[in-house]
Amino acid sequence: MESSSALTLSQLPYVYSAIPSTNKNYHFWPARKQRNSQLSTRLQCNKMFVPGFGEASPEAKAAINLHNFFTYTAVKIVAAQLESYNPEAYIELMEFVGKHPLDDGDKFCASMFRESSRHKNLALRIMEVRSAYCQKDFEWDNLKTLAVKMVTDSNTRLMREYVSETSRAENEN
């Protein structure tokens, strides 16, 4: 069922591009970029079909990972702030981090909330920091640039390594 819908979706753009642009039936399509639900549905069909993500999109899956990463970063930020002017709270935080895994950020904050009233304040601060960090400090454009560059560079490197290996093997033979 899933693959059949995928096929229909992926075939659509080719049907669309096969329509000559002079076709008079399509003269009502806006030439300028415009928010049109019909148009945007057709444009989405140009994308590759990504299966097996259930109800969540790949973007949502990546956002969950980033969400936990922001909690981890917020703990680091708060720890660095406390280290200099509140060593007791810093020790308390580090002890808690040692006992509780940080891979699930929300679970970590929820347990911290219930540890003691001092921990509750720490948890509130971590939550505040992760919110401020992801909204203001985190460089989203930089993330995109770095990730795209990483894929391009890795592809080049992998191919270069393979070619140099095989040409070496050929030379030895």
Next chain:
Amino acid sequence: MESSSALTLSQLPYVYSAIPSTNKNYHFWPARKQRNSQLSTRLQCNKMFVPGFGEASPEAKAAINLHNFFTYTAVKIVAAQLESYNPEAYIELMEFVGKHPLDDGDKFCASMFRESSRHKNLALRIMEVRSAYCQKDFEWDNLKTLAVKMVTDSNTRLMREYVSETSRAENEN
């Protein structure tokens, strides 16, 4: 050493904001937004200090995670494409995925390159797909929107859960 530089950095903006705007010594600062290395260095100081990321920035760390995620997604895309029109290659790909972990995308592609010439073609295709996917299909703006919303929603939910728990406990007492 690291924490002392952090302190200096985090204190700078407050020193800066304490300077009255009428101070004549600062009249040479441009009023308009301008690419000025001195100014941008000062603006960066408004950010929270994130320690312990070594030479890589948090953005670079997040990009590494996304890089592996893109390889994982590319494998899913290629598998879905092969399933319908090339069942043999699909089985070969799935067998390889079963034997090799996908947590390190580059390592996965490198081993696939060296498995056989058919696997090499599959690896090339996966690399091509991950490059196209991250550049064209992946919705970066959507990722930001989702991640920011997730942090805000989680913070609200965690606080609501805690308040409802404590108020219930108080009512029972």
